[in-house]
Amino acid sequence: VSSSTAYSNAWFGQGSAPSSNVYPNCNGNELSIFECPTGYTWGYTSCSHSEDAGIRCTSISL
Numbered sequence: 026v027s028s029s030t031a032y033s034n035a036w037f038g039q040g041s042a043p044s045s046n047v048y049p050n051c052n053g054n055e056l057s058i059f060e061c062p063t064g065y066t067w068g069y070t071s072c073s074h075s076e077d078a079g080i081r082c083t084s085i086s087l
Contacts, residue, residue: 029080030080031078031079034076035074035076035077037079040077041074049062058082
């Protein structure tokens with residue numbers, strides 16, 4: 026069993042790579058966020074690195 030917490034506003038620091046909009050479409054049964062189907066919007070984005078998002082995943086002992 027795992028849990029995750031979402032962070033916004035560059036909680037872990039601002040990135041330096043070109044920004045893109047990523048739209049994860051998770052259903053809750055994934056073991057990792059990398060298993061979520063995604064849609065990408067490359068090129069122009071109105072987001073700045075001060076709006077970078079991050080996720081921290083943790084395991085929960087039962």
